[in-house]
Amino acid sequence: MKHKETPKNTGRDDGERSPENPEAPPPSLEPAEGSLNGFRNLVGKENGEWTSGFSLVAHGAIWMLIVAIISVVIAFIRGQMEPGYSPKDINDAGLLMFFVLGTVASVIAVVAGTQGAIIGEKQLGTAAWVLSKPASRRAFVLAKLAIHFRWLTTVSLLFPAAAFYVLMTAISTLPPPPLAFLGGFGILALGLLFYLSLSLFLGTVFESRGPLAGCVFGFMVAGFMIANYAPEATAIFPWLFFQTGFNLVEGGFILPHGIISIPATALWSVLFIVLAMRRFERAEL
Amino acid sequence: MKTSKNYERPTEETPAENSAAVIETSGLTKAYGRVAALKNLDLRVERNSIFGFLGPNGAGKTTTMKMLLGLSRPTSGRGSVFGKDIAKEDFEIRRRVGYLAQDPRYYGHMTARGTLRFGANFFYSGPEKAIEKRIEDSLSLVGLSDRADRRIRGFSGGERQRLGLAQAQINAPELLILDEPAASLDPMGRRDVLEIMARLRDERNTTIFYSTHILDDVQRVSDSAAILREGRLLAHAPINELLSTDGSGAYEIRLGSTPGNALEKVRNRVESQTWVASLEEASEPGGERTWLVKTTDETAAEENLIRLVLEDRSVKVVGFGRKRQSLEEAFFDLVEGEASDET
Numbered sequence: 001m002k003h004k005e006t007p008k009n010t011g012r013d014d015g016e017r018s019p020e021n022p023e024a025p026p027p028s029l030e031p032a033e034g035s036l037n038g039f040r041n042l043v044g045k046e047n048g049e050w051t052s053g054f055s056l057v058a059h060g061a062i063w064m065l066i067v068a069i070i071s072v073v074i075a076f077i078r079g080q081m082e083p084g085y086s087p088k089d090i091n092d093a094g095l096l097m098f099f100v101l102g103t104v105a106s107v108i109a110v111v112a113g114t115q116g117a118i119i120g121e122k123q124l125g126t127a128a129w130v131l132s133k134p135a136s137r138r139a140f141v142l143a144k145l146a147i148h149f150r151w152l153t154t155v156s157l158l159f160p161a162a163a164f165y166v167l168m169t170a171i172s173t174l175p176p177p178p179l180a181f182l183g184g185f186g187i188l189a190l191g192l193l194f195y196l197s198l199s200l201f202l203g204t205v206f207e208s209r210g211p212l213a214g215c216v217f218g219f220m221v222a223g224f225m226i227a228n229y230a231p232e233a234t235a236i237f238p239w240l241f242f243q244t245g246f247n248l249v250e251g252g253f254i255l256p257h258g259i260i261s262i263p264a265t266a267l268w269s270v271l272f273i274v275l276a277m278r279r280f281e282r283a284e285l
Numbered sequence: 286m287k288t289s290k291n292y293e294r295p296t297e298e299t300p301a302e303n304s305a306a307v308i309e310t311s312g313l314t315k316a317y318g319r320v321a322a323l324k325n326l327d328l329r330v331e332r333n334s335i336f337g338f339l340g341p342n343g344a345g346k347t348t349t350m351k352m353l354l355g356l357s358r359p360t361s362g363r364g365s366v367f368g369k370d371i372a373k374e375d376f377e378i379r380r381r382v383g384y385l386a387q388d389p390r391y392y393g394h395m396t397a398r399g400t401l402r403f404g405a406n407f408f409y410s411g412p413e414k415a416i417e418k419r420i421e422d423s424l425s426l427v428g429l430s431d432r433a434d435r436r437i438r439g440f441s442g443g444e445r446q447r448l449g450l451a452q453a454q455i456n457a458p459e460l461l462i463l464d465e466p467a468a469s470l471d472p473m474g475r476r477d478v479l480e481i482m483a484r485l486r487d488e489r490n491t492t493i494f495y496s497t498h499i500l501d502d503v504q505r506v507s508d509s510a511a512i513l514r515e516g517r518l519l520a521h522a523p524i525n526e527l528l529s530t531d532g533s534g535a536y537e538i539r540l541g542s543t544p545g546n547a548l549e550k551v552r553n554r555v556e557s558q559t560w561v562a563s564l565e566e567a568s569e570p571g572g573e574r575t576w577l578v579k580t581t582d583e584t585a586a587e588e589n590l591i592r593l594v595l596e597d598r599s600v601k602v603v604g605f606g607r608k609r610q611s612l613e614e615a616f617f618d619l620v621e622g623e624a625s626d627e628t
Binding site: 028029030031032033037038040041044045048049052053124125126128129130131132133134135282284285 | 354356357358380382384388391392394395403404406410411415416419
């Protein structure tokens with residue numbers, strides 16, 4: 001090991017002296033401050049994890065295939081099988097598939113991408129390492145929320161949605177109404193935020209990934225089943241977001257349960273994040 | 286030894302923060318359900334010292350360290366670091382502390398330099414040049430400059446440990462808390478770590494609180510030590526006190542190669558003294574022998590013992606002195622003695 005003179009423990013020393021004036025005091029290190037100390041740093045780390053490996057490419061390819069290509073192919077086949085289909089009918093067939101697959105894809109992407117976001121760091125000891133620094137625990141959770149939302153939305157919804165829109169327009173010759181399509185995309189993104197918040201919250205509750213994944217999937221599947229028997233119960237959760245999105249683009253309307261479920265889902269998402277931060281604030285690492 | 290000209294002491298310290306003790310705990314207790322991991326720990330770690338925290342696995346060492354850092358909360362009792370309450374002011378404490386975990390894990394996608402930058406950015410907002418300089422110094426301190434831009438996913442255990450030391454002192458902390466810092470290192474790596482610890486204390490006035498199983502290391506560099514077993518503090522003293530005799534007035538005489546009959550006579554002469562309680566003999570390589578003479582009267586022993594031995598000119602004495610316990614002996618005496626008391 002090579003050894004060097006160790007700097008003193010001032011926390012404000014060891015900048016570089018200028019060549020013109022070697023005796024001039026070095027620039028002081030400025031202490032990081034703020035109630036969300038470390039947020040930017042943690043955001044950078046989360047971004048790095050997404051962009052440094054293959055996960056971005058893998059997620060991108062899988063969801064592009066499942067959400068965009070399959071929906072378009074099905075719409076194309078339906079158009080070929082039914083010569084009487086108008087361009088709008090072809091669009092509707094594709095849009096229904098897009099919203100169903102987009103909903104399912106966003107839940108699977110959330111579970112695949114975030115089941116270990118908090119649990120994995122607790123188990124590995126990286127959470128304890130980070131939080132042995134003057135890092136805010138709230139920043140730790142919020143950085144995960146922000147960056148996972150950013151990339152999961154991008155790879156499982158945004159890129160597939162853009163590709164779907166272009167390809168659908170190409171095969172039906174009638175572009176779906178852009179504003180309504182954007183609204184439908186926003187509804188799917190809100191659903192993704194809900195499941196992501198739930199996943200992060202459950203990450204502060206459970207100590208292993210299995211129960212977390214089971215709960216998130218279970219919640220989605222249970223919702224589809226409940227919708228058949230007690231549709232009114234779907235009004236406060238995002239279970240029928242695929243239908244709400246489809247109705248908006250296809251018919252320009254949203255059913256009453258859909259109108260309620262949008263703000264309700266937003267509120268649930270905020271609640272899960274607040275609960276996740278509160279639980280993580282008290283977590284033993 | 287050079288000292289930095291731009292040395293600045295932290296300002297605005299309260300009297301409690303200025304106290305000679307950096308760490309103080311009183312009745313500190315941690316329980317997980319019905320299992321008590323730590324029971325009524327009273328500890329005091331002096332400023333600018335190296336403090337060895339010893340104990341078998343599960344003794345409560347890591348639990349104590351995590352409570353000091355605010356990563357875990359005490360069930361009862363209290364503790365302070367720099368006079369700040371570990372339960373209420375942990376954020377402020379962590380600004381002035383560096384921590385190396387047992388079996389440290391970092392983000393595999395980062396390089397060594399990136400890991401240090403990531404750590405430094407929790408403490409400093411700039412200027413970037415000064416932060417980069419600090420990172421370079423830290424890499425150099427632990428001998429990782431040539432691997433600075435390699436991803437740490439491929440680092441060996443020893444390299445990870447060195448990186449751990451570098452990141453722990455990236456903020457030039459006043460207190461370093463090191464959990465088994467030399468555990469996964471080869472003998473040279475261990476020596477280097479001990480050297481770094483001693484230099485951080487001597488050159489930077491850093492207080493070092495570390496746990497280890499390697500008793501030789503504690504004996505070599507520590508100023509004080511505490512021994513913990515099953516969450517209970519068995520001993521807490523300056524290292525010299527722990528290493529002093531066990532109170533029985535024992536003396537060690539190392540004898541060179543000596544004819545057997547002459548040795549027998551001297552042995553009988555020593556054993557016949559009223560102040561000699563026992564004499565144990567051990568053979569050493571090269572024909573040397575070591576006598577451990579336990580006495581009941583230290584004054585008589587110090588005045589007469591060596592004279593008695595040297596009366597016979599054929600006996601060669603190559604070493605004589607009061608028997609000092611090794612830390613290993615002290616450790617096992619305390620830990621096993623406590624265990625037998627309980628049964």
